[in-house]
Structures are given as C-alpha cells and as structure tokens.
Amino acid sequence: MSTLRFLPTLFCGLLFAATSCTTEEPKTEPVTEKTDPLPSWNDSERKTKIMDFVSNITDPNHPDFVPVADRIATFDNDGTLWSEQPVYFQLLFAVDRILYLAPQHPEWEEREPFATILNWGLPGVTKITQEELMEVIVVSHTHLTTDEFHDAVSAWMDTAQHPIKKVPYTDLVFQPMLELINYLEENEFKVFIVSGGGVDFMRPWAEGVYGIPKHQIIGSSFETKFVATDQSFEIQRLPSLNFFDDKEAKAVAIDRFIGRRPIFAAGNSDGDLQMLQWTSTQSLPFMNLYIHHTDAEREWAYDRESHIDGFNIGWDEAKAKGWTVVDMAKDWKQIYPEK
C-alpha cells in the first residue's frame, strides 16, 4: 500500500528534474479507481456509518483523528464472525471428540453423561444437565498436551461438516465481516477476537481464515501446566477452567491482554454487552456494531423475540444507546464466502 501511494509523487518528482511536470498535470483530481472495501455490504446507512467512522479517525485533519496505536478493534466470534446455530460449533467439536475417544473408554457406555452422548450424539446435549455438559466439554478438551489439542482441532476442522449446511465449518464465516476486518487492518487497526469460545479451539484455524494472528485471539481457557518430560518439555491441558471469557470477563480480558480500550467493537449477544460498554467508556471516538440475525433463509433468524437466552439485554442496550445494529437480511448482499 505505502509504495503504491507514493508512486505518483515519485513519478512526477523524477520527471520534473528533466522537464516541467507540473504544467502538464490536469487541474482536476485525476480519476483514481477506487475499489469498494466492503463489496458484500449493501449501500445502507450502516455501511456509510462504518466508512465515515474509518475515514474520520484516519484523517489527521479531522477532529476525530485517532493515532495508529489506539486503533484497536475487538470482535466476538460465535454469531459475529461465523454462524452459531444450531449450537455454537465448539460444542459440536466436543460431541464429535467424545464419539472419537469412546473406543478407548468402554466404561463410558455405562457412565453418564457419556452414555447419553454415545446413544444420541448431538441431540444428547439437550438431555443432560448443565453440569454434565461442562463435564463433556472438560473431558473432550483436556488431559492432553497443547500440541496434541492443536492437532485434534485442526484434524476436525479439516474433515467435519456442519450437520445442517453440510459444509466445513470454516465455510460458515461471514463474508461481510471478513471484508470489515480487512478494511480495518488496511487502515492500520489492530484487530482482536475476544470470544467466549476457547482460545485454543480458535487459534488452529482462525489465523488462516480471518487473517488475525494467534496472539490477537483472546478467549476462554483451561488451566495448563509446563512439565519437563524425560527428553523434553510440554504444556499439559488440565481439567479445570482458567478463564471464562464472557460478559464482564470480556472487558477484563481486553484490559489484561490488550491494555487499551478498543475504539471499534462488534458483538451479537448479551455476552458481548460489557465489551461494548467498555468500548463506549472513553474520550476517543468509538463505534459499536451489533449483529442482528434476521436472515432465516440464508442463515438463521433469532433475537429477543425468539425467547431464547442470551439475546435480551445486549439488544436492548444497543437500541437504547444508538449503537449500529446490522440487519443481516437487509445489510448483507452475501452471507458466506463464494466457494
């Protein structure tokens, strides 16, 4: 980018040394081909607001100008960067992993909650308690090294298919959000994921899919332990939760991992509310985006009116505070990337 930006100046400067460049220049601005940075967004008020925000905070002559170091953006993942229905995808990984591990655990056939999962597969998660569900997640995510878990997630992502859409999970990322991340990065934002999902579940694939480096991916985590083995060293994943990166904890995580407030944040549920509140608590200009799932045909439609948990107080506050609410059905030309 920076080289291209300097090209016209250089060209004229060099010619000017020999002849008289300036007099030959047209008086009007030369026609530059300006590509739309957000081609999957319809020309709505929301798109205009995003582009105006970025244009203003990057313009050194605008009162809203923000120095590069403060251009921090944080995105929730499930429901904001990719789909989260019929359940968040990490739970589908957990169920698949229990099925995968079952041959090594014949005792699970008699032991709950594993017996129910082995019998029913995914629908089994609706037949067990919240406490039992946590045991499914703990057992499927721990008792192995960080390297082994990384490989297990990668292998699953390479082969598993979404139960309804019948495509790989990474095909279910939102094309308009990929464009938005890229647009912010081109404008010298540092873009972070701040997800309730497991950080070690995201890192194996999210860097490649979103173009966000692993160290800018923040999420929930299990306790880990550095251990010297006979020949080497490893980090083991322990069966106890270290950090659940949801609600208030998202603001805490932003402070702990990033050390400055975002000026741009995007979420879609009650779990993202405090991240958006924290983004709004500052002297710099900021923008909060709230993704409203309205597209039953191309994706899924659900919100406060669906009477399911998790889409109430965030939605209310987004409307009350005038944050930018994206209507997926109306605002997005395309939901998922082209194959």
Added chain:
Amino acid sequence: MSTLRFLPTLFCGLLFAATSCTTEEPKTEPVTEKTDPLPSWNDSERKTKIMDFVSNITDPNHPDFVPVADRIATFDNDGTLWSEQPVYFQLLFAVDRILYLAPQHPEWEEREPFATILNWGLPGVTKITQEELMEVIVVSHTHLTTDEFHDAVSAWMDTAQHPIKKVPYTDLVFQPMLELINYLEENEFKVFIVSGGGVDFMRPWAEGVYGIPKHQIIGSSFETKFVATDQSFEIQRLPSLNFFDDKEAKAVAIDRFIGRRPIFAAGNSDGDLQMLQWTSTQSLPFMNLYIHHTDAEREWAYDRESHIDGFNIGWDEAKAKGWTVVDMAKDWKQIYPEK
C-alpha cells in the same frame, strides 16, 4: 522502509523508459552504505551469532528460513532489558507509593508492615517478612481503578530517581537490547516482553521506551473487576493475585497470550529458565540469549558466585546447553542510552 527499498528500482525503471539505464550500471555491486544494526555491541562471537541467526532465518534460500508468522521473540524485563539493582524497580515504586499514600492512612504509623516502611523507607523491606512484603505490594498496587493505576505509574516514572544512579528509571534500560529489539522488528519479528513484573506497571512506559506495543507486554497481574458506576464503567484492581508470571508460568503465559513458541528468547535469571526451555522445544531453529551481569563498574556484577537467590539453575543450564551467554562487561560497548 518498503518505499525506500523500492526507490532504486523505480528510479531505474522510469529512466529506462526514456534512455538506456541498464548499460550505465556498474558491473560490480554498487557500494551500499550498510549501517551496523547493533552499534553498541562489541564485535564478539555473541554479536556474530545473533546476526548470523537473523540472517539465516530471514533468508528464503537458507535451510533455517522461518516464515514471518513464526518470528516470535520474548524478552524478560528486569535484568534483561533494564537494571534490577539494588532491588527490582517495581518494589521501589511500591515503597514510594506507600510513603505517598501514608497521609491518607494515619493508622499505618502503628500498623506493620507499614510502620517499618514509613520509618525506614526502602531499607525497611529487608526488615519485614516475605508475607508482609506481599502486603506492601498488594496495598500499593490495588484498591483503585486501572486508569488511576496507569496514571500513578506514569507520574512516578516521570519524577522518581534511582536511589544510587540518581537518574530516572527509564534511563537505566540497556542500549544494546534496545538495538536488538529494533533489529528483530526490522526483520519482521513480533517482539514480546514476558516479565515477572506487573503487566500494568510496565505498560504505561514500556511501549514508549522499548517500542513494544502494550498488547505485546505480558507480566504478572492482579485480579480485576468490571463495574458499572452511576454514570459510567470502570475496571477495579482487586487485592488478590491473578497470575505470577515467573518460572513455569512464563511458558504457560507464552502459550496463553501468544499461542506459538518463540524462536528467540532472552533472560538473565532462574525465573527465565522455563521460557528458554520452552523456546528450545521445537522443530524450528531457535536462539536463547542469557545476559550475564559482569560489569560492576558501569552496571552491577552478580551471578551464581554471588550466593544470592535466582541466578543458579538458569545459569547452569545456559552453559550446559550452549545457549548464548552475553558478558555485559566484554560484549557491550555501552550499557545505557546516551542522554
């Protein structure tokens, strides 16, 4: 950088369109001014090893080539990037802050360990127990918001002076290490601090002094809490430790915050050993640097032979494994930056 690098090509390309640029080029390599990236390092075996390592891992035709995404470097702070004598500087902040807060706490005149600190100042820390010392640190670092603590550290750094050197603490960073950080960054490394010191004690000044962004500074931390106030939101610092980023925890923190192993790590004490061990546990080429404090005249001299805690097993392993041990007196032309 990228614009400057392209300049000669552009220049020749444009001229070539008009005349015949190529024939006028000298057959031999044009003399390019090659500035030494590490001018404060004497021409020792250590300097050569560092420069060979960087040259090899950045050369796409070399078997040791490492892709940019994997170019992660981690540096300890106290004793590696700046001095840590007569005690680590954060402890001096803690003592100063107790003295600063004392007028609001008349009860401290009668209450230990504060009475001892108020009576003796810094030497008081040698007269109290380890548990009491922890209380001094907790009280001086918590019971306020993250914004307030940031301002308290900044104000102290702007005014406080080192008790022996009589200069601001930020004058006591190591010039050769500033050059090394810069050299790695120019070669597309992401450089992180991984310190036993408090992350919120470092972030207010370290970004400016080292050129390392706040989100690449990792350290110990207290628990924090996101709180809605009448008008706004704040993050409060609570009087209980969240994470002590030392020894095994440094490897754990690298995994949790960065998500990949470093290929370059630098430390100077037993607290850094596991970070160096973790760096050495991988398939990519790596380099471990161990800073040996040998310069009693310009800085301080201390190591295994000084019979003080913290400089034993790290030192032994650095020598046994053939890691690169920097002799400050011999290898560094200059210790601190010029005024």
